[in-house]
Amino acid sequence: GAVVSQHPSRVICKSGTSVKIECRSLDFQATTMFWYRQFPKQSLMLMATSNEGSKATYEQGVEKDKFLINHASLTLSTLTVTSAHPEDSSFYICSATGQDGNQPQHFGDGTRLSIL
Amino acid sequence: GDSVTQMEGPVTLSEEAFLTINCTYTATGYPSLFWYVQYPGEGLQLLLKATKADDKGSNKGFEATYRKETTSFHLEKGSVQVSDSAVYFCALSDWGAQKLVFGQGTRLTINP
Numbered sequence: 353g354a355v356v357s358q359h360p361s362r363v364i365c366k367s368g369t370s371v372k373i374e375c376r377s378l379d380f381q382a383t384t385m386f387w388y389r390q391f392p393k394q395s396l397m398l399m400a401t402s403n404e405g406s407k408a409t410y411e412q413g414v415e416k417d418k419f420l421i422n423h424a425s426l427t428l429s430t431l432t433v434t435s436a437h438p439e440d441s442s443f444y445i446c447s448a449t450g451q452d453g454n455q456p457q458h459f460g461d462g463t464r465l466s467i468l
Numbered sequence: 469g470d471s472v473t474q475m476e477g478p479v480t481l482s483e484e485a486f487l488t489i490n491c492t493y494t495a496t497g498y499p500s501l502f503w504y505v506q507y508p509g510e511g512l513q514l515l516l517k518a519t520k521a522d523d524k525g526s527n528k529g530f531e532a533t534y535r536k537e538t539t540s541f542h543l544e545k546g547s548v549q550v551s552d553s554a555v556y557f558c559a560l561s562d563w564g565a566q567k568l569v570f571g572q573g574t575r576l577t578i579n580p
Binding site: 356384386396401457459462 | 502504509510511512513514517557566567568570571572573575
């Protein structure tokens with residue numbers, strides 16, 4: 353089946369650091385990628401939707417200058433958490449889908465971000 | 469807006485017990501419905517889906533039927549195993565919009 357690779361799986365860094373998370377579709381062209389945030393024992397909250405070659409669409413309440421999203425190719429999207437602080441610590445998950453609007457989303461394994 | 473409500477967990481069962489996890493939804497259109505499973509420390513895996521009323525999705529012994537009249541998509545399995553222990557998410561998306569709206573998740577623990 354379709355595979356989405358997310359890297360790194362875990363990051364621990366100091367407050368003020370910027371962290372980049374990569375999301376790759378390995379065997380299909382991902383025209384749309386989604387970024388989610390999941391707090392412990394809670395559901396996934398959609399942060400933004402990115403279409404290849406265009407600016408990401410952010411959900412209400414998500415700071416676009418804080419969470420920079422780039423979707424420069426059909427197989428790669430990146431999420432950069434700029435000047436991360438402890439409250440940004442969370443589990444970040446990406447998903448991807450192809451051109452067929454009826455395709456389900458395929459999820460990466462997530463990135464656990466811990467800001468000290 | 470669209471929303472999904474799942475039964476609250478955690479749910480703890482013995483091996484070989486019957487499982488039901490309730491899921492109801494509200495949507496303005498005709499959404500597709502999904503069940504995703506999340507194992508510890510991992511992302512989500514699609515378990516099953518249904519795209520129209522009365523469709524039944526099934527996979528790995530799990531089943532769910534799209535009930536438009538009751539706006540429900542309950543997950544069932546006749547005999548659970550320890551390896552089924554995970555968090556289960558019910559979700560919907562409107563065709564074309566592709567955005568997934570998730571329920572709050574139900575943590576399932578199966579004891580041997």
